[in-house]
Amino acid sequence: MSAKLTKAEQTLRTRRAILDRARQLFATKGYAATGTEEIINGLGITRGALYHQFHDKLGVFKAVVAEAYGEMTDYIHNQVETIEDPWEQLIVGCQAFLEIAQQGDLRRLVYIEAPAVLAAETLVEFDQYGFGLLYESIQTVVNEGKLNTIDAQGFAHLLNGSLNELAAWVAQSNDPQRLKTAQILVETLLIRHQR
Template sequence: MMEENRNKLIAAARKAFAEKGFAAASMDELTASVGLTRGALYHNFGDKRGLLAAVVAQLDSDMALRAKAIASNVEAGWDRLLAEGVAYIKMALDAEVQRIVLLDGPAFLGEPSGWPSQNACFEATRSAVAELIEHGVLKPVDVDAAARLLNGAALNAALWVAAAQQPEQQLPKAIEVFVLMAQGLRL
């Protein structure tokens, strides 16, 4: 029952935050929409920010899975790692991702590099970078530094695109420079 309530609240919050934004979303309306009370929200998430963190984690996980699915059509190795980064940047045009993860998330939860979901992305990138170095595809650089900088470049490119007045015009610029920067790691 508790897990069911938690899932209901996350789904309702995801919808409300996407439509209204975090600050404007009413917790009373949100909880009432799924037949629960504010007490259920506080019990499961501590407060509204805790609920936002859960929504961001879910969305960020969805983004990682989407990026992997998009890149799965590309041959494993360097091209796949690059394709995942580009797919992540492109998600900055998705209205839900843009508002919740890339705009409200940093504004209310702080620096994204500290989010647990970003740590999972880092570990996946780290593993891929280590393998590419081992196979002589990438220069023999520090694995952690390369993985952090690749992740950071993709994340910051997505943040930049999401915050732009005309995101569709920023997107190709962000992708072009991300690819050029990343290619500096290749042998």
């Protein structure tokens, strides 16, 4: 016999069910074509429960995208964690970021739906942690004398903008050559500033 769930456990379970269902719908149908009724259908919860957790459909979408950004950071970290050389970490990390632009639901959620639905300030907020890691990586290679730039923070913004634009370009196509081209372009940009 299973123990009865506490109110907090029920709330967390409901939240998770909504997020999982909404993510699947947003990734396959898109934000505009997904209704709140469709999100809760089959979950055994009311629309009021969705509104209590997230206030509205946009709140659900923001939570889904926030989780997606966390997954992106985890993916990049997993690609670079065994690399000891900071310069190589920077290059591989940037290339891994671009790989995400052709990965299933992350591709649609982050590079297609999020820019169409969310305010630019919200996207910048979601990207703060990832940008912080990029800036830290650049600062490390500058301090080691491996990157020639007049300003590490400015270069981090330059590279971050380039990566975001390249990722959006990659996400528009399933062509693996487009991804490869984007990866070569970002590596070329970095090598041109290598000491």
